[in-house]
Amino acid sequence: MSGRESKENRRRFLLRAAGAGALLGAGAAGGIVVHRQMPRARAGRGVTARLKPGRGYDLEALAQVDPALIGYRRDLRFSTGMKAARGLAVTEAGEVLVAGDHGYARFSATGEALLAEPIDDSARAVWWDSESGAVWVAGERRVYRFAATGGLEAQWPMPYEGAHARITSIATSAGAVFLAIEERRRGHVLRCSMDGETAEPLFEPNPEEGVLPILSPSPYVDLGVTSEGHILVGNLGQCQVQLFSATGNLLAAWGRSSFAIDGFCGCCNPVCVAALPDGRVVTGEKGLKRVKIYRTSGELDVVIAAPAEFSAAAQAGEPDPQKLKGLDVAVRSDGAVVVLDQTDATVHVMLPVTEADSEFQIVGRA
Amino acid sequence: MDKEQKNSSDRMTRRSFIRSSARGVLLTGTGWTLGYLGGRGTAEEWVWQIDPSKCIYCENCATACVLSPSAVKCVHEFEICGYCRLCTGFFVPDSIALDESAENQVCPTNAVVRKFIEDPYYQYSINEDNCFGCGRCALGCNAFGNGSLYLQIRHDRCVNCNQCAIALTCPTEAIRRVPKSRPYDKKLQVQEENPQGGESEA
Numbered sequence: 001m002s003g004r005e006s007k008e009n010r011r012r013f014l015l016r017a018a019g020a021g022a023l024l025g026a027g028a029a030g031g032i033v034v035h036r037q038m039p040r041a042r043a044g045r046g047v048t049a050r051l052k053p054g055r056g057y058d059l060e061a062l063a064q065v066d067p068a069l070i071g072y073r074r075d076l077r078f079s080t081g082m083k084a085a086r087g088l089a090v091t092e093a094g095e096v097l098v099a100g101d102h103g104y105a106r107f108s109a110t111g112e113a114l115l116a117e118p119i120d121d122s123a124r125a126v127w128w129d130s131e132s133g134a135v136w137v138a139g140e141r142r143v144y145r146f147a148a149t150g151g152l153e154a155q156w157p158m159p160y161e162g163a164h165a166r167i168t169s170i171a172t173s174a175g176a177v178f179l180a181i182e183e184r185r186r187g188h189v190l191r192c193s194m195d196g197e198t199a200e201p202l203f204e205p206n207p208e209e210g211v212l213p214i215l216s217p218s219p220y221v222d223l224g225v226t227s228e229g230h231i232l233v234g235n236l237g238q239c240q241v242q243l244f245s246a247t248g249n250l251l252a253a254w255g256r257s258s259f260a261i262d263g264f265c266g267c268c269n270p271v272c273v274a275a276l277p278d279g280r281v282v283t284g285e286k287g288l289k290r291v292k293i294y295r296t297s298g299e300l301d302v303v304i305a306a307p308a309e310f311s312a313a314a315q316a317g318e319p320d321p322q323k324l325k326g327l328d329v330a331v332r333s334d335g336a337v338v339v340l341d342q343t344d345a346t347v348h349v350m351l352p353v354t355e356a357d358s359e360f361q362i363v364g365r366a
Numbered sequence: 367m368d369k370e371q372k373n374s375s376d377r378m379t380r381r382s383f384i385r386s387s388a389r390g391v392l393l394t395g396t397g398w399t400l401g402y403l404g405g406r407g408t409a410e411e412w413v414w415q416i417d418p419s420k421c422i423y424c425e426n427c428a429t430a431c432v433l434s435p436s437a438v439k440c441v442h443e444f445e446i447c448g449y450c451r452l453c454t455g456f457f458v459p460d461s462i463a464l465d466e467s468a469e470n471q472v473c474p475t476n477a478v479v480r481k482f483i484e485d486p487y488y489q490y491s492i493n494e495d496n497c498f499g500c501g502r503c504a505l506g507c508n509a510f511g512n513g514s515l516y517l518q519i520r521h522d523r524c525v526n527c528n529q530c531a532i533a534l535t536c537p538t539e540a541i542r543r544v545p546k547s548r549p550y551d552k553k554l555q556v557q558e559e560n561p562q563g564g565e566s567e568a
């Protein structure tokens with residue numbers, strides 16, 4: 001073979017190799033593109049199941065409340081600055097106590113932070129003792145008593161066995177401390193001595209006699225105390241408010257599950273209860289954040305706050321399962337209702353709408 | 367002789383043309399296969415999953431998946447569940463009765479199965495063959511209950527598209543890639559990893 005011929009052969013070989021490389025490359029590029037585009041290409045295919053309208057939860061519609069039923073207006077709203085605000089109480093002077101994170105904080109009636117005191121575990125609930133002025137704070141499994149002027153005075157462990165038990169609410173009445181406890185979706189109320197040395201159940205359930213057991217699908221069993229010293233229990237799993245004497249006799253029980261404004265929505269409400277001086281009961285719900293007043297007979301009296309009162313982040317259906325969802329309520333001696341929104345850790349002070357307010361609104365609107 | 371030589375060279379050209387074409391097709395096909403597998407290979411290290419803290423149960427998952435029915439299914443995390451008699455993931459709002467009649471159920475395909483455990487507790491599980499991922503049950507459960515029902519892409523059927531078709535249209539960008547070794551976003555697992563984020567309702 002001459003040198004000229006071998007040169008020609010090399011040139012031909014190189015040309016062929018380049019051509020083959022180009023073809024391989026083009027093929028590979030095509031393959032990648034097809035793989036990338038495949039979902040879009042297939043997305044047009046039909047879906048067997050067709051969605052039928054009207055079967056699910058229309059959260060917007062459920063959250064609507066007839067404005068004519070709302071008898072309170074917001075006077076003040078302030079942030080507690082807490083990550084997890086859990087419980088609320090109000091003193092005689094209108095100071096606001098909030099249990100949250102690892103302690104409790106005291107705010108003036110106008111929302112200025114006055115004091116913050118720590119506890120050893122997560123704070124769940126707080127109570128202001130009108131007889132002594134002491135502040136009682138419940139951790140998950142411990143009870144703490146702070147002096148009226150601040151400073152820890154005493155603490156004792158939850159007097160209840162059960163690895164999964166935790167305190168959800170605390171109250172004092174008739175020289176006793178009452179603890180609401182949740183354990184494995186069941187609730188209990190203990191009447192304890194002030195030093196925590198002795199404790200006994202407030203009542204034994206007896207469904208035949210209408211004393212339903214406390215069910216607690218989520219940890220929100222709440223307590224309140226009436227001006228007569230009776231104990232209000234928010235039996236959320238039964239959608240009931242129960243009223244017991246301090247010695248454990250059932251005095252009243254009412255409530256039903258319903259999304260209608262006079263019911264307690266969903267499976268687990270009310271999540272908080274408090275008593276007005278005249279015996280009417282304030283309730284708060286999660287899911288649809290509604291705060292309402294019921295007469296002692298269990299009829300709806302007035303709506304304090306509709307879901308629209310609370311921030312967008314606190315509305316039903318907001319996708320944040322890591323947030324607390326509930327409310328807590330307390331009553332001020334002048335009739336104001338104070339609400340803690342756990343979702344964004346804010347306090348709302350609600351005042352009854354007076355005739356003067358209505359006139360102002362009418363004038364304002366005109 | 368000239369004519370004969372020309373004919374013979376023509377025959378050679380046709381043959382070589384066919385040979386070259388076949389070689390070209392073979393090479394392109396090999397390249398295509400390699401490219402396709404290469405594309406898949408990189409996607410297989412990661413899989414698509416729904417972040418339950420972002421999902422708003424918009425019903426898009428039921429229709430946007432390339433599979434029919436959707437690879438998205440409702441899952442039930444029993445550790446969070448309240449075992450309620452009145453489950454808002456099972457019953458329509460203010461249902462006529464608290465029983466299993468179809469008209470009382472929020473699920474359009476009766477895919478949520480209600481089973482009595484002990485008074486007054488019931489267990490709710492998902493029949494995945496009937497579930498098409500509309501999320502109506504999960505919406506009710508998350509809005510009013512403990513949020514134990516939620517949507518996840520099930521990897522026994524998801525084909526792990528290079529670009530998930532649902533992710534393209536998800537209004538809250540809830541769909542993201544997660545390592546194949548941890549293909550599900552369990553709510554409690556997320557909370558354990560982020561204890562400052564809040565508390566479990568359960």
Ligand code: SF4
Binds near residue numbers: 423535536538
């Ligand atoms: S598209 Fe997004 S928000 Fe809608 S249901 Fe699917 S994951 Fe949830």
Ligand code: SF4
Binds near residue numbers: 477492
């Ligand atoms: S309601 Fe929708 S997401 Fe829930 S089980 Fe039924 S089909 Fe599945």
Ligand code: SF4
Binds near residue numbers: 432437523532
């Ligand atoms: S990756 Fe594909 S198959 Fe999987 S959920 Fe998304 S669209 Fe459906």
